[in-house]
Amino acid sequence: MGDIQGVALGLTAALAWGLTDTIATFASRRVGSLRATAGTQLTSVAVLAVLLLASGTALPSHPAVVLTALACGAVAAVAYIAFFTALRHGPITVVSPVVATYGGLTVVLSVVLLGEAPAPAQALGVAMATTGVVLASVVFDRGLRSARPVGPGVAYAVVALVAFAGLTVALAGPIRTAGWLPVLLLARTANAGSVWLILGATRLRRPPAPASAEGRPIDRRALGLAIAAGLLDIAGFIAFALGLEIAPTWLIGITSSF
Secondary structure, eight states: OHHHHHHHHHHHHHHHHHHHHHHHHHHHHHHOHHHHHHHHHHHHHHHHHHHHHHHTOOOOOOHHHHHHHHHHHHHHHHHHHHHHHHHHHSOHHHHHHHHHTHHHHHHHHIIIIIOOOOOHHHHHHHHHHHHHHHHHTEEESSSGGGEEESSTHHHHHHHHHHHHHHHHHHHHHHHHHHOHHHHHHHHHHHHHHHHHHHHHHHHHHSOOOTTSTTTSOOOHHHHHHHHHHHHHHHHHHHHHHHHHHHSOHHHHHHHHTO
């Protein structure tokens, strides 16, 4: 029963994140990837803080859980910036599937690091899905030897997918120990804080040019896009975290990547 519920939660996360990708693309191209990331992360922290206060849930006190959650948040900041940068450069029809291969990498990491073992038919399905996405991300102009990535966003997408796979495996233990809500709040707080620090540092070092996306003023539409992306993103992450509580890590990783 846990696996069935896990699949449903993983697919719910995939739906929410697929919509997030589309909205985040518009936001990133309108105000830049750093500011779009900062806006979405701040929105997600606000949602989680309200849920924590409303439920009366306490923050975890175990040092290992706290440190892991905060470290994951810092790594996630790099992953989100890389992902939103990839979406800004596009094309989204390639960038989003490339990042989705974190599901296949999650399966490998779950087997190696957590000792989880999918059935042979499941492993075959994972391999086929991952191979298809990899093939969709390259162009063969003159045969196999001429293979090259589709667009400049693919390099950033690869950074994001590796980070997302590692985060999936790293967060599974703390979530099962302390619960999804407090762990997510700690991770997202560190995530948002890291992004805002990076944003502030880049603006102090070299103010963005007015013609660039980072230099454009944040209008209501851009703000609305960032908030909508943040709401969808955290909705997906809540479904994802709930799935990690009850189902194998590899299963949530692969289903949420669709």
